[in-house]
Amino acid sequence: MASVVYNGTVPTPSLTGFTMPVTAAMGAFFGLIAGQSTGLGALLGIVVGAIAGAAIAFVLVTMVSYKVGRWSAIGVIGIIGLLTGGTIGLVVGLIAGALLGWCAYWLHLGGYRKSLPPYATSGQVLWHNTFKFICGLIFFFLIAPIITIIPLSFNAQDFFTFTPEMLALDPAGYSLKHYQDFFTNDDWLRPMKNSLIIAPFATIISVSLGTLAAIGLSQSHVPFRRGIMAILISPMIVPLIISATGMFFFYSQMGLWMEDNFGISKSLSGYIKVILAHAALGIPFVIITVTATLVGFDNSLTRAAANMGATPTVTFFRVQMPLILPGVISGALFAFITSFDEVVVVLFVGAAAQKTLPWQMFTGLREQISPTILAVATILVIFSIILLATVEVLRRRSERLRGMSPT
Amino acid sequence: MTDATGPMVAADGRPLKASLNRALRRQKMRALLLISPLLFFIMITFIIPIGQMLFRSVENQIVGDVLPTTVVALDAWSVKSGEAPGEEVFFALTQDLVLAAERKEHTRLGSRLNYEDPGISSLFRKSGRNVEVMGEGYAKQFDALDERWAETNTFSEILADPEWLADAAQVETAADMDRFEVNEDAATYLPRTVAAYTSFANYMIADKGKDPAKSKPWNTLHLALFEDLRAAPEITIASAYGDMLRTAAAAVPTFETETLSASFAKIDKDWLDPDVWSTIKRYSPSYTNGYFLNAIDMEKTVDGPAWRPEDQQIYLTLFWRTLLMSMTITISCILLGYPVAWLLANLPARTANLLMILVLLPFWTSLLVRTSAWKILLQQQGVINDIVVWLGLVADDNRLALINNATGTIIAMTHILLPFMILPLYSVMKTIPPTYLRAAKSLGATNWTAFWRVYFPQSVPGIGAGSILVFILSIGYYITPEIVGGTKGVFISNRIAYHISSSLNWGLAAALGTILLAVVMLLYWAYDRIVGIDNVKLGG
Structure with missing residues (x-):
């Protein structure tokens, strides 16, 4: 549907039969919220909201131009909100004004069927917009939980919901105390440090071994390719709880063996165990991303390099590596986040000395839930936004590079 | 390959066929060489541990x-x-x-x-x-018979191989002694005593590092000696101990016995x-199917495997619940993921990329963050309950129970696994040309027919790939059910974790894990068939 764009004029819909009733329904929705929060009752709120919605639609459509109409709707309803509900009323009023104004013009000027061909029936138009609305709700479902915890982490109280002060946008309702707790409390700093020790080492192991193997796998003649691939991918497919169970038995014996034979301390052997386990879990991601990058790699480049006298090592580092580097780095990021975010295996394999950040969050959530978790969660969300941006940039760069290479 | 001048040859004079074969072999070797470090690493750090777990589910050597x-x-x-x-x-x-x-x-x-x-x-x-203390009565009666029975070295003098005794006298510390060797003669007429003393002596040497001849014998040795002598064996020992043994053998029938x-x-x-x-x-055999029978609510009885009493059956219910909830989660993911994937695949690239961020951000966000977000949102005093109470949909004293039950697990896990459904669906839908749909409509199909008969069948591979991925992931989930699932919303994995860390019934944990692994392997095989494991894509 979306690819057909009709640029001609759309017939103006009926004001009293279409634009006013729909805007009134939207007004009723905001009226319900206002009625509930001010204590006037739901029914009164709905009635008043519906009348107000219809009135706004009528006034905006018949009397004022688009720009003036939008701003005046925002201003008027915002002021009404401020008078009835204080600061939070102002915010809700501004939002309601913006939406009602937009709705009235969107309906009146035919924005709702702009991306549809003019012959679309009203049923199709309705379905098209309902579909968009449903998708919007699903996107909301995806993102809302993550967004909600960000303001909650600035809560001045030890609650996990919005306090009245927060809703009134009172500065006293907000504080950085949970962040302060995170950055001063050893219960959180030590796990943070452990995570930052374990994840990079695990990443280095998975990336170095994984890249080599991916290059091997992408050669044209590899015996037992399917079987080898299945084994290398298996840490991703086998449920974590099963990997953790298996590793629990094996790694405890391995730890004792290392302590007896190499005389390393219990703490060091603990770190080695967790790092090895996490490296194994990260390998499938490296294999998948690097193999995907190598699919587009032109092998005549290595032959050309060899032809000009480069040794295989030089060829690898000067020709092949720069081209597959984006894939390697995004594989490394996947491996890093796998280790950084992993809790089941470390719970079984590690000892208290190797407690990582997710482990501490897990115990926090299961036993004594502390609001500091929200601060940690917010920091991790920002961290993942940075990671996501990096991976996106790398992916585009890789596509550009591969687009440039002769095929 | 042959003509009048013989086989075709390469530049170095070898037959071309052999030369090519050699090149191919070298290429294969190089590929394997590159792969082998990782293969070795995965074998050690992953495959062997899993194999050991499988072994543990049948291993029963302890009895x-x-x-x-x-x-x-x-x-x-x-x-x-x-x-x-x-x-x-x-x-x-x-x-x-x-x-x-x-x-x-x-x-x-x-x-x-x-x-x-x-x-x-x-x-x-x-x-x-x-x-x-068992056999103490016999020890006293032997001591009363002859003082030498109370000496610590009597038993080893009688029962040990003379050569072993001579060697044992040479070593500096008892821990360096060889394993105990028996006197062949004594073994014929005092079989039980010899067996009992062998385990005593080896325990003293190996575990304690003590000389058995200088350690107080256990009462059970006297018990064994009594049983041996009661059978009135023919005692052939030549040394002074021979008379002592014969005297004892004669006295044994008069001993006060112990049942x-x-x-x-x-x-x-x-x-x-x-x-x-x-x-x-x-449970005496070295390998048992007992753990597996336990894992499916059965038990070993005298008459073979039988069902446990109704009130003790939990695992089949739990497996069934795990499957049912994983299925519910998969279906919810299809229902929520399909429209979004469709929208993303059909919007102009710029808008689609922007909206893609909304899918990828949850995908990249820590699992613990998302789980804690849901724990906080779904609580009785949490944000969602506050909103519905505020809107007057629910009374304040009748707040919705959204957490610590199956509902909580399904909501949270659907959210967590939804990106794994959207991404494969999107990549499949991206390849379906929109012209097909328009062609169907221009031929007179209604919207629904065009979708159902033309578009949907082409998107089925995406649904299959996404569903299997989501199902595999959800069937083994542990963290989220543990935190938001309460008692009614937990999976089989939570039970495995319980047996590992709390009840310490590791064999049962391994058996449950093995069954779960078998289910996942079956699905993995299906996934490989439908999608091919090489085609797994991450992050679009």
Whole structure:
């Protein structure tokens, strides 16, 4: 549907039969919220909201131009909100004004069927917009939980919901105390440090071994390719709880063996165990991303390099590596986040000395839930936004590079 | 390949075929060489641990290791007799148990058998404490007969191989002694004593680092000696100990005897219960299917496998619930993911990329963050309940129970796994040309027919790939159900974790894990068939 764009004029819909009733329904929705929060009752709120919605639609459509109409709707309803509900009323009023104004013009000027061909029936138009609305709700479902915890982490109280002060946008309702707790409390700093020790080492192991193997796998003649691939991918497919169970038995014996034979301390052997386990879990991601990058790699480049006298090592580092580097780095990021975010295996394999950040969050959530978790969660969300941006940039760069290479 | 001038040759004069083969072989070797470090690494750090877990689910050597002679003696006994086994078995049990108690192995054995028959653990603990006094009466009577019986080296002088004794005298510390070697003659007329002393001596040397000839013999040795002498063997020993033994053999019939079964019954009357013995006998082989039977709510009985009583059946319910909830989550993911994937695949690239961020951000956000977000949102005093109460949809004293039940698990896990559905669906839908849909409509199809008959069948591979991925991931989930699932919303994985860390029934945990692994492997095979494991894509 979306690819057909009709640029001609759309017939103006009926004001009293279409634009006013729909805007009134939207007004009723905001009226319900206002009625509930001010204590006037739901029914009164709905009635008043519906009348107000219809009135706004009528006034905006018949009397004022688009720009003036939008701003005046925002201003008027915002002021009404401020008078009835204080600061939070102002915010809700501004939002309601913006939406009602937009709705009235969107309906009146035919924005709702702009991306549809003019012959679309009203049923199709309705379905098209309902579909968009449903998708919007699903996107909301995806993102809302993550967004909600960000303001909650600035809560001045030890609650996990919005306090009245927060809703009134009172500065006293907000504080950085949970962040302060995170950055001063050893219960959180030590796990943070452990995570930052374990994840990079695990990443280095998975990336170095994984890249080599991916290059091997992408050669044209590899015996037992399917079987080898299945084994290398298996840490991703086998449920974590099963990997953790298996590793629990094996790694405890391995730890004792290392302590007896190499005389390393219990703490060091603990770190080695967790790092090895996490490296194994990260390998499938490296294999998948690097193999995907190598699919587009032109092998005549290595032959050309060899032809000009480069040794295989030089060829690898000067020709092949720069081209597959984006894939390697995004594989490394996947491996890093796998280790950084992993809790089941470390719970079984590690000892208290190797407690990582997710482990501490897990115990926090299961036993004594502390609001500091929200601060940690917010920091991790920002961290993942940075990671996501990096991976996106790398992916585009890789596509550009591969687009440039002769095929 | 051949013509009048012979086979085609390469530049170096070799036949071309051989030369090409060699090049191919070298190429294969190079590929394998590049792969081998990782393959080795994964083998050590992942495949072997999993294999060991599989092995542990059938392994059951502890009974045979701790009670070796009892297990052999029990062969002749059957629970059908309706009574406890005879003295011979109790004699073997005494000998095994005294060594096990010294090594502190009897409690481990007790906990192992306790999984099968609750109560056995305390039986073994109590018996381990008291078994050392058994045979004390005989020890005193032997001592009264001849003072030399009270000396620590008497037994080794009689029972040990003279060469071993001579060697043993040479070593500096007892820990360096060789394993005990028996005097072949003594073994013919004092078989039980020799066996009992061998385990005593080896325990003293290997575990304690003591010279057995300088350690006080256990009372059970006297018990064994009494049993041997009662059979009136022909004693052929030449040394001074020969007379001593013959005197003892002559005196034995007049000894005050001890009934071992009665002594055990005095420790705990459960020893006379045939069911206890039947449990020991059933679990005596080195490998057992007992853990697997437990994992599917069955148990080993005398008449073969049978269902457990109704009130003890939990695992099948749990497996069934895990499957059902994983299915619900998969279906929710399809219902929510399909429209979004469709929208993303059909919008102009710029808008689609922007909206893609909304899918990828949850994908990249820590699992713990998302789980804690849901825990906080779904609580009784959480944001969602606050909103519905505020809107007047629900009374304040009747808040929705959204957490610590199956609802909480399904909501949170649908959210967590939704990106894994959207991404494969999107990549499949991206390849479906929009012209097909328009062509169908121009030929007179309604919107629904065009979608259902033309578009949907082409998107089925995406649904298949996404569903299997989501299903595999959800079936083994542990963290989220543990935190938001309460008791009604937990999966089989939570039970596995419980057996690993709390009940310590590792064999059962391994058996449950093996069953789960088998299910996942089946799905993995299906995934490989439908999508191909090489085609897994991450992050679009």
